[in-house]
Amino acid sequence: MSSAPKTLFDKIWDAHVVEHVDGGPDVFYIDRHFIHEVTSPVAFGGLERRGLKVFRPEKTVATPDHNVPTEGQELPIQELLSRKQVDTLTANCEKHNIGLYGLNHPFHGIVHVIGPELGITKPGMTIVCGDSHTSTHGAFGSIAFGIGTSEVEMVLASQCILQPKPKKMRINVEGELHKGVTAKDIALYIISKISTSGGTGHFIEYAGSAIRSLSMEGRMTLCNMSIESGARGGMIAPDEVTFEYIKGREFAPKGEEWEKQLAYWKTLKSDDDAVFDLEYTYDAADISPMITYGTNPGMGIGVDGAIPTGEDMGKSDRFTFNKSLEYMGFHPGDKMLGKQVDYVFIGSCTNGRIEDFRTFTDFVKGKKKADNITAWLVPGSHQVEAQIRKEGLVEILEEAGFELRQPGCSACLAMNEDKIPAGKYAVSTSNRNFEGRQGPGARTMLASPIMAAAAAVTGRVTDPREFL
Amino acid sequence: MPIDKFVKFRSPAVPLPIENVDTDQIIPARFLKAVERKGFGDNLFRDWRYKSGDTPNPDFVLNESRYSGKILVAGKNFGSGSSREHAAWAIYDYGFRVVVSSFFADIFKNNALNNGLLPVQVSPEYLEKLFETIEANPNAEFEVDLESQTFTNLETGETTDYEINAYKKKCLLNGYDDIDFLVTLKDKVARFEESLR
Ligand code: SF4
Numbered sequence: 109m110s111s112a113p114k115t116l117f118d119k120i121w122d123a124h125v126v127e128h129v130d131g132g133p134d135v136f137y138i139d140r141h142f143i144h145e146v147t148s149p150v151a152f153g154g155l156e157r158r159g160l161k162v163f164r165p166e167k168t169v170a171t172p173d174h175n176v177p178t179e180g181q182e183l184p185i186q187e188l189l190s191r192k193q194v195d196t197l198t199a200n201c202e203k204h205n206i207g208l209y210g211l212n213h214p215f216h217g218i219v220h221v222i223g224p225e226l227g228i229t230k231p232g233m234t235i236v237c238g239d240s241h242t243s244t245h246g247a248f249g250s251i252a253f254g255i256g257t258s259e260v261e262m263v264l265a266s267q268c269i270l271q272p273k274p275k276k277m278r279i280n281v282e283g284e285l286h287k288g289v290t291a292k293d294i295a296l297y298i299i300s301k302i303s304t305s306g307g308t309g310h311f312i313e314y315a316g317s318a319i320r321s322l323s324m325e326g327r328m329t330l331c332n333m334s335i336e337s338g339a340r341g342g343m344i345a346p347d348e349v350t351f352e353y354i355k356g357r358e359f360a361p362k363g364e365e366w367e368k369q370l371a372y373w374k375t376l377k378s379d380d381d382a383v384f385d386l387e388y389t390y391d392a393a394d395i396s397p398m399i400t401y402g403t404n405p406g407m408g409i410g411v412d413g414a415i416p417t418g419e420d421m422g423k424s425d426r427f428t429f430n431k432s433l434e435y436m437g438f439h440p441g442d443k444m445l446g447k448q449v450d451y452v453f454i455g456s457c458t459n460g461r462i463e464d465f466r467t468f469t470d471f472v473k474g475k476k477k478a479d480n481i482t483a484w485l486v487p488g489s490h491q492v493e494a495q496i497r498k499e500g501l502v503e504i505l506e507e508a509g510f511e512l513r514q515p516g517c518s519a520c521l522a523m524n525e526d527k528i529p530a531g532k533y534a535v536s537t538s539n540r541n542f543e544g545r546q547g548p549g550a551r552t553m554l555a556s557p558i559m560a561a562a563a564a565v566t567g568r569v570t571d572p573r574e575f576l
Numbered sequence: 577m578p579i580d581k582f583v584k585f586r587s588p589a590v591p592l593p594i595e596n597v598d599t600d601q602i603i604p605a606r607f608l609k610a611v612e613r614k615g616f617g618d619n620l621f622r623d624w625r626y627k628s629g630d631t632p633n634p635d636f637v638l639n640e641s642r643y644s645g646k647i648l649v650a651g652k653n654f655g656s657g658s659s660r661e662h663a664a665w666a667i668y669d670y671g672f673r674v675v676v677s678s679f680f681a682d683i684f685k686n687n688a689l690n691n692g693l694l695p696v697q698v699s700p701e702y703l704e705k706l707f708e709t710i711e712a713n714p715n716a717e718f719e720v721d722l723e724s725q726t727f728t729n730l731e732t733g734e735t736t737d738y739e740i741n742a743y744k745k746k747c748l749l750n751g752y753d754d755i756d757f758l759v760t761l762k763d764k765v766a767r768f769e770e771s772l773r
Contacts, residue, residue: 126761126764126765126768127761127764129743130742130743131741131742131743132741132742132743132744133741133743135758135761135765137765137768137769137772146608146609146660147659147660147661149610149611149612150611150612150613150661153611153612153613154755158755160755160759163762163765174605174608175609189609189610190609192609192611193609193611196611238659238661239658239659240657240658240659240683254659254683255659255683255686256659256660256661256664256683256686256687256690257613257661257662257687258661258687258690258691258753258754258755259686259690261755262754262755262758265755265758265759266755266758266759266761266762266765267765267769268758268761268765269754269758270743270754270757270758272741274682304596304653304656305596305652305653305656305679305681308653308679308681308682309682335657336657338653338656338681338682340682340683404596404598404656424593424595424651424652424704425595427593427594427595428594428595428596428651431594521600521605521658522605522606523605523606523608523609530628540598540600540657540658542598542600542601542657543600543601543623544600544601544604544623545600545605548604548606548623548628549628
């Protein structure tokens with residue numbers, strides 16, 4: 109049987125369409141649904157008002173991550189509203205028979221960190237969560253994207269959502285990355301090229317030799333940032349690196365089932381002559397360690413570069429650009445090197461995995477934290493934290509003046525106590541530098557863990573390549 | 577939750593000529609701690625609307641008494657960033673029924689439609705003219721008609737049409753919501769699950 113060539117995205121999407129609504133979206137089946145304390149309570153409330161049960165409770169997994177404290181997790185949560193959300197999640201899970209990894213469970217952590225590390229995330233799956241960085245799971249060759257609370261309620265009620273099929277985009281990054289250039293830099297580079305709306309309406313497949321060379325952690329970082337280009341999500345075809353990562357994990361298939369699924373996973377790639385609606389190709393050698401200077405993730409440059417002058421911008425672009433620089437306390441044409449830094453944040457579902465902590469630790473080993481820096485090191489999960497301890501990284505970090513906090517989203521969105529004070533500058537490994545994202549008035553510069561490490565030991569924006 | 581039926585209306589508009597307005601600006605994370613869907617309008621654009629503390633910022637459009645109405649007109653790429661549906665709830669709760677922009681972020685658009693808030697995407701040129709009209713006369717009125725998929729600047733008489741998915745249009749006009757529809761498909765979904773095995 110011959111059929112039209114398909115992209116990886118088509119193959120998985122088409123296999124999950126239950127029904128096509130006339131003149132409308134597809135009824136799209138969801139294999140795995142992750143929920144957390146912030147975007148789920150209203151959805152459960154809606155179900156209850158309708159007198160509905162959760163349709164497939166075994167396909168939803170819950171964890172509280174967004175608002176939880178990163179110190180004293182053994183104690184009751186101090187902040188009353190946060191505690192109420194976490195308690196509500198627990199109660200809803202109990203009532204509806206949903207598996208929950210609560211605060212002190214060894215599998216607890218940021219939802220997009222625990223899914224993959226537990227082997228829940230697998231190639232070919234459809235995955236949603238009421239959090240835009242659900243795109244992280246696309247690193248395994250799955251279709252994963254963020255949804256709103258109404259859609260969370262849809263999944264709970266029917267295991268489906270209504271979605272129009274997005275368009276397809278491929279981004280190829282070819283060649284070898286320079287030393288000191290990481291997946292985070294690839295992501296920031298791409299967004300600086302296509303802008304924060306360049307991916308809107310599309311689902312991205314990342315391909316090319318530079319992408320293949322990334323570890324699973326790196327691929328997750330890259331797919332995680334897809335949403336910052338406006339795309340619904342990003343994915344990478346699974347390969348040996350993917351299979352190796354999944355094998356043996358808690359919920360990974362075992363024995364015969366493994367062989368069966370593996371055979372299917374190996375078919376998951378775009379056909380040679382598949383057509384994409386949009387395609388970009390970049391040279392890995394053009395990418396430098398990146399840092400952002402403004403208030404959206406598209407405002408990034410190589411760390412040794414200068415902020416644009418804005419002279420060639422149109423009126424409304426210029427207005428937004430100036431507003432952004434004013435918020436940051438920067439000026440058009442400023443060099444980034446040497447800029448003041450007050451806080452360093454390592455963590456989030458973008459860069460809170462074991463590899464990120466290895467990289468950071470490796471860099472600061474034998475050096476000292478600069479006196480002007482407050483550093484928050486927040487593992488993405490309890491398992492990441494345990495691994496950090498097991499590998500003896502804590503001792504090296506402590507020796508260099510850094511301490512580890514407990515897992516959670518933390519300063520990525522500053523819903524808990526971890527807020528960067530107004531006017532202060534943070535080099536952050538998270539994903540968003542929006543006004544006030546890390547606390548009211550906080551000024552965020554997004555970067556990789558290596559850049560963050562360089563800032564942490566020098567106390568200012570520094571080119572990490574000087575040390576490599 | 578069933579949504580309100582969308583009925584054709586005329587109203588002045590509030591201008592927000594800023595681009596890339598992300599959902600963290602629409603409603604900052606620290607106000608997402610409610611477990612019920614009410615009262616989010618109070619914190620709409622919180623950090624732009626208020627100076628530090630609770631003093632209203634007189635320069636922000638929502639605090640300028642000359643602007644009013646059920647239509648928010650915003651710069652391109654509105655609603656980017658976080659998937660929080662609270663952003664759509666806050667805008668709706670504040671009293672807006674329509675957001676006009678030259679470009680919307682995907683998740684925001686879905687969230688808005690799921691709550692009876694209509695995103696109207698117009699050309700950059702039309703948007704520019706809208707801002708000019710409102711600047712010249714803050715009481716200028718606009719008409720939003722979903723049935724005919726048109727938006728009219730009553731000041732200049734210029735009408736533009738906009739896209740909306742036929743299914744979503746039906747939902748908005750009739751106040752249907754997706755969950756009512758999806759639960760009718762449960763048997764079909766169960767059969768689909770069988771076929772996956
Ligand atoms: S770490 Fe940040 S981006 Fe990731 S899930 Fe938490 S809040 Fe969302």
